[in-house]
Amino acid sequence: xxxxxxxxxxxxxxxARKHRWQRRKDPExxxxxxxxxxxxxxxxxxxxxxxxxxxxxALLHDTVxxxxxxxxxxxxxxxxxxRRLVAEVTDDKTLPKLERKRLxxxxxxxxxxxxxxxxxxxxxxxxxxxxxCTPQGWSAxxxxxxxxxxxxxxRGLQGTSPPLEEALRQLFKERGRxxxxxxxxxxxxxxxxxxxxxxxxxxxxxxYWFDPTESPEPRRRSPNFRGHLEGEAHSDRRTASVFHx
Numbered sequence: 001x002x003x004x005x006x007x008x009x010x011x012x013x014x015x016a017r018k019h020r021w022q023r024r025k026d027p028e029x030x031x032x033x034x035x036x037x038x039x040x041x042x043x044x045x046x047x048x049x050x051x052x053x054x055x056x057x058a059l060l061h062d063t064v065x066x067x068x069x070x071x072x073x074x075x076x077x078x079x080x081x082x083r084r085l086v087a088e089v090t091d092d093k094t095l096p097k098l099e100r101k102r103l104x105x106x107x108x109x110x111x112x113x114x115x116x117x118x119x120x121x122x123x124x125x126x127x128x129x130x131x132x133c134t135p136q137g138w139s140a141x142x143x144x145x146x147x148x149x150x151x152x153x154x155r156g157l158q159g160t161s162p163p164l165e166e167a168l169r170q171l172f173k174e175r176g177r178x179x180x181x182x183x184x185x186x187x188x189x190x191x192x193x194x195x196x197x198x199x200x201x202x203x204x205x206x207x208y209w210f211d212p213t214e215s216p217e218p219r220r221r222s223p224n225f226r227g228h229l230e231g232e233a234h235s236d237r238r239t240a241s242v243f244h245x
Contacts, residue, residue, distance in 0.1 A: 004052045011056040011078060012037065018067040025135035035125060036062060042121040047161045054114045057085035061118055065090045088115035089122070101149055108156030116160040123150050124164055127171055147175055 015036050022032035040058040043049040056078055063069040064086055075083040088111055091100040111119065127150055130143055154168050 004050075007052050007078075008040075008055055008059070011059040011082075012040075014077060015059045015063055018063045018069050022066065024129070025137065026129060026133045027136065028133075032062075032066075036060070038125045039118065039121045042124055042164070043117060046124075046167060047117065047121065047164050049117060051114070053079075053081045053085065054117055056082050057089070057114065058118050058121060060086050061089050061122060065093065085112070085114045085118065088112060089118050105149070105152045105156065108153050111157070113160065116157045117164075119153065120157050120161055120164040120168070123154055124168055124171070126150070127168070131171065131175065147172070 016033045019032040019036070024030040024032055024035060036059045039061065040055050043055060043058055049055065060069075060074060060078070060082065064071055064074065071083050071087055074086055091104070093100075095103070108116070108119065127147065130146060134140070134143060151172055154165070158165060
């Protein structure tokens with residue numbers, strides 16, 4: 001049976017088996033497979049994408065980077081087109097973390113349309129998770145640095161999907177408005193848990209330096225930006241890093 005539904009289910013099953021030992025680093029320890037499924041859902045429900053190859057690539061986008069899957073294996077099961085898309089969105093784990101981050105920013109504008117869609121949906125899903133909860137072991141500064149870096153990647157993906165780009169723009173903007181309020185609440189001694197959203201009710205407007213529509217370089221950058229990236233350890237293939245490409 002070669003229907004679109006069958007091909008998508010085959011990719012979902014393959015990804016689920018490959019990621020079966022992995023968990024996200026949110027407080028709930030969400031099964032990692034929820035992430036690629038979430039990325040594919042964003043593409044269908046928010047971007048209106050029905051291209052089976054793009055959706056298969058979304059489901060499989062972390063298999064080579066975070067499991068023992070090879071590109072040859074993907075081509076054998078899903079064809080050359082899926083292989084090419086997954087290859088485009090896969091970081092080379094033999095490179096230092098900082099270099100991988102730099103290459104994502106550099107290569108984003110030159111990616112194929114399908115790879116750009118997967119990257120946009122991937123960033124949107126990760127950033128929404130970051131906005132919802134702080135990953136275990138992450139500081140507030142590290143979360144901010146991830147937003148800063150993600151905005152640089154997203155800037156290079158503009159002109160791909162207006163709905164996803166607008167969702168990301170609003171997320172960056174909201175992040176900027178809530179950032180100062182959360183700082184004030186902490187100064188007053190308010191209780192803020194990793195998943196506590198009560199602080200979001202005290203939003204005040206503030207300019208945000210991650211807006212991807214602004215100048216190529218952010219207005220402010222933490223002096224520890226480089227250190228945060230260099231200090232991140234490579235993800236264990238059994239406990240995948242919660243937020244990356």
